Amino acid sequence: MDKSTIIDVAKLANTSKSTVSRYLNGYKVKKETKEALDRAIRELNYHPNANARRLVKNNTQVIGIVVDDIANIFYADILRGIESVLNSYGYRCAYYSRTSNYQGEFGFMDLANEGEVDGLILVSFLKRSQEMLDEVKKLAIPIVLIGDADYDSGVFSVDVNNELGISELVHYLYRIGHRNIAYINGPEHFSASYWRKKGYENTLKELGLSYKESWIIDSDWTKAGGHKAMSELLAFKDITAVVSSNDEMAIGALLYASELGFHVPRDLSIVGFDDTEVSKWVYPPLTTVKQPLHPMGEKAATGLIAKLKGEQDIQEQRILIDPKLVVRQSCRNL
Amino acid sequence: MDKSTIIDVAKLANTSKSTVSRYLNGYKVKKETKEALDRAIRELNYHPNANARRLVKNNTQVIGIVVDDIANIFYADILRGIESVLNSYGYRCAYYSRTSNYQGEFGFMDLANEGEVDGLILVSFLKRSQEMLDEVKKLAIPIVLIGDADYDSGVFSVDVNNELGISELVHYLYRIGHRNIAYINGPEHFSASYWRKKGYENTLKELGLSYKESWIIDSDWTKAGGHKAMSELLAFKDITAVVSSNDEMAIGALLYASELGFHVPRDLSIVGFDDTEVSKWVYPPLTTVKQPLHPMGEKAATGLIAKLKGEQDIQEQRILIDPKLVVRQSCRNL
DNA sequence: ATGAAAGCGCTAACAG
DNA sequence: CTGTTAGCGCTTTCAT
Numbered sequence: 111m112d113k114s115t116i117i118d119v120a121k122l123a124n125t126s127k128s129t130v131s132r133y134l135n136g137y138k139v140k141k142e143t144k145e146a147l148d149r150a151i152r153e154l155n156y157h158p159n160a161n162a163r164r165l166v167k168n169n170t171q172v173i174g175i176v177v178d179d180i181a182n183i184f185y186a187d188i189l190r191g192i193e194s195v196l197n198s199y200g201y202r203c204a205y206y207s208r209t210s211n212y213q214g215e216f217g218f219m220d221l222a223n224e225g226e227v228d229g230l231i232l233v234s235f236l237k238r239s240q241e242m243l244d245e246v247k248k249l250a251i252p253i254v255l256i257g258d259a260d261y262d263s264g265v266f267s268v269d270v271n272n273e274l275g276i277s278e279l280v281h282y283l284y285r286i287g288h289r290n291i292a293y294i295n296g297p298e299h300f301s302a303s304y305w306r307k308k309g310y311e312n313t314l315k316e317l318g319l320s321y322k323e324s325w326i327i328d329s330d331w332t333k334a335g336g337h338k339a340m341s342e343l344l345a346f347k348d349i350t351a352v353v354s355s356n357d358e359m360a361i362g363a364l365l366y367a368s369e370l371g372f373h374v375p376r377d378l379s380i381v382g383f384d385d386t387e388v389s390k391w392v393y394p395p396l397t398t399v400k401q402p403l404h405p406m407g408e409k410a411a412t413g414l415i416a417k418l419k420g421e422q423d424i425q426e427q428r429i430l431i432d433p434k435l436v437v438r439q440s441c442r443n444l
Numbered sequence: 445m446d447k448s449t450i451i452d453v454a455k456l457a458n459t460s461k462s463t464v465s466r467y468l469n470g471y472k473v474k475k476e477t478k479e480a481l482d483r484a485i486r487e488l489n490y491h492p493n494a495n496a497r498r499l500v501k502n503n504t505q506v507i508g509i510v511v512d513d514i515a516n517i518f519y520a521d522i523l524r525g526i527e528s529v530l531n532s533y534g535y536r537c538a539y540y541s542r543t544s545n546y547q548g549e550f551g552f553m554d555l556a557n558e559g560e561v562d563g564l565i566l567v568s569f570l571k572r573s574q575e576m577l578d579e580v581k582k583l584a585i586p587i588v589l590i591g592d593a594d595y596d597s598g599v600f601s602v603d604v605n606n607e608l609g610i611s612e613l614v615h616y617l618y619r620i621g622h623r624n625i626a627y628i629n630g631p632e633h634f635s636a637s638y639w640r641k642k643g644y645e646n647t648l649k650e651l652g653l654s655y656k657e658s659w660i661i662d663s664d665w666t667k668a669g670g671h672k673a674m675s676e677l678l679a680f681k682d683i684t685a686v687v688s689s690n691d692e693m694a695i696g697a698l699l700y701a702s703e704l705g706f707h708v709p710r711d712l713s714i715v716g717f718d719d720t721e722v723s724k725w726v727y728p729p730l731t732t733v734k735q736p737l738h739p740m741g742e743k744a745a746t747g748l749i750a751k752l753k754g755e756q757d758i759q760e761q762r763i764l765i766d767p768k769l770v771v772r773q774s775c776r777n778l
Numbered sequence: 779a780t781g782a783a784a785g786c787g788c789t790a791a792c793a794g
Numbered sequence: 795c796t797g798t799t800a801g802c803g804c805t806t807t808c809a810t
Contacts, residue, residue, distance in 0.1 A: 162787035181520035496803035
């Protein structure tokens with residue numbers, strides 16, 4: 111049995127395909143035709159062909175969400191934020207994983223140019239090249255970015271205010287008496303690493319604290335990395351607190367300190383960044399900074415909707431959302 | 445500037461749209477036409493319209509992967525397994541989240557019926573209703589399932605052998621001298637809960653161990669749940685080991701025991717299931733069972749490819765892959 | 779190697 | 795409220 115079309119339905123219901131089409135799209139038809147149509151549709155097990163409809167309407171009602179690695183979504187709540195607003199406007203979300211895309215950084219371009227989606231949200235926390243940003247501006251459909259465009263990119267983007275987050279952490283440590291504060295840095299190819307480190311350095315200066323290059327350890331976001339970083343930091347006896355630029359490394363650091371018999375926070379204070387789920391389960395529960403993930407997703411989606419509607423006043427702006435300090439028990443009041 | 449079509453390209457290159465189409469699809473054209481075509485395509489910034497092509501070719505070269513919740517992917521490596529084989533056959537993957545789908549359990553049906561994808565992989569560890577399974581069999585395109593179809597469903601499905609996994613855990617505990625073994629159960633609406641519990645009960649009987657209803661605590665997969673379950677279990681003084689049906693709850697249990705001053709594994713042995721990343725980072729590192737996630741994804745994708753090719757010998761079978769015991773330090777040799 | 783023409787399944791004027 | 799008609803942008807015979 112071949113798939114049935116709108117014409118088959120029309121014939122069986124003794125009417126024309128225009129009427130079928132109208133009925134399917136919510137227009138009024140005479141009661142008898144409606145009944146005949148319903149019967150025909152059921153009998154033929156008819157389903158409209160999305161590709162034909164998309165061709166003529168020149169839209170799809172689906173938004174593409176491109177993520178770095180579908181199997182490694184750190185910031186899941188961003189996606190929930192996106193879905194919640196996009197769905198409320200009648201759009202569906204289709205997710206695509208960049209890792210799978212042999213074409214590299216530009217692999218999603220086809221999606222945008224070939225009419226597979228009506229709009230695109232690119233979610234990535236890797237640094238974006240200016241070259242790629244330029245390409246984005248040329249695309250045929252509206253696009254917004256989540257994860258910072260380091261530059262004044264001219265593309266609508268939203269991110270957490272990384273610099274502010276670290277700054278609050280350092281201020282907090284300062285308030286409770288810490289003066290010698292070390293830092294564990296994230297990998298260079300992440301935009302967040304740049305801004306968080308900047309937050310650390312600037313806040314130190316602002317507070318008039320001594321600034322030592324050797325107290326900054328470059329690492330890789332992982333527990334293993336934080337573990338190792340801490341082993342280097344423990345050589346410096348005057349350090350009383352460590353700011354880790356994410357929770358994972360903070361936990362690795364915590365673990366290393368414990369293994370060596372140091373008690374956190376008695377002997378050493380440690381803070382992280384992200385407020386991941388585990389951060390409240392480690393011992394001691396980690397003081398950190400909560401990323402506004404859901405709002406980030408919402409803001410991005412809202413911006414995209416505005417573009418889709420062709421609103422003129424939606425500028426290509428860079429939106430930074432403030433994170434929130436979460437005080438738990440990994441710091442000692444000196 | 446309107447989007448250019450294949451006709452614009454043809455005109456500019458002084459040829460016909462058939463020739464453009466052929467060229468785009470890899471057929472040979474005269475050298476001069478090729479050059480003219482390349483020039484025209486670049487000049488017009490031409491991109492083929494995927495919807496038009498899909499309409500006439502009646503396929504899309506994309507496979508839909510439907511997951512329960514895109515923002516909560518426990519079993520990420522399954523997706524990597526899927527992508528690796530699907531990509532090698534020239535298919536792209538598009539992911540859809542069922543949570544977002546107000547239409548509930550049947551929300552993905554449109555994808556299958558309206559020609560948006562060529563095939564579907566449904567990834568879910570929730571119990572599936574027979575009703576839904578029946579619907580699946582009627583769909584217009586090939587479908588495979590990941591996560592068990594409890595019944596003899598008549599649909600190609602792959603899952604880990606949950607029963608065997610728990611059985612190996614219990615056997616291991618038995619070998620190192622444990623006789624009084626409690627169990628923390630997962631929530632009822634997950635297929636895995638049923639099979640794992642069955643593995644616990646059957647292995648106990650098989651080994652001639654005493655079986656007590658009160659040593660089985662129903663919980664919810666979460667750390668908090670495991671935490672609470674352990675608080676109930678600690679009332680039974682003769683228990684020497686606890687099998688948790690997943691790692692999360694095992695870690696919650698571990699934490700509770702520690703908080704009460706019990707030392708694991710000296711005072712109590714605990715094992716989990718999954719081999720999640722954290723399980724090797726908790727103290728003590730958790731003995732558990734490793735799910736063959738990547739292979740599960742590969743098997744499912746391979747099955748789908750076979751169906752897509754119309755291979756007759758690909759039966760609608762239920763494939764169960766064996767998990768692997770991972771011994772770490774959360775158990776004491778009695 | 780190329781062009782003409784038909785058609786994929788649907789929507790949207792237009793005329794009634 | 796309904797039918798007729800003309801496309802949407804592309805692929806694919808069938809000729810040449």
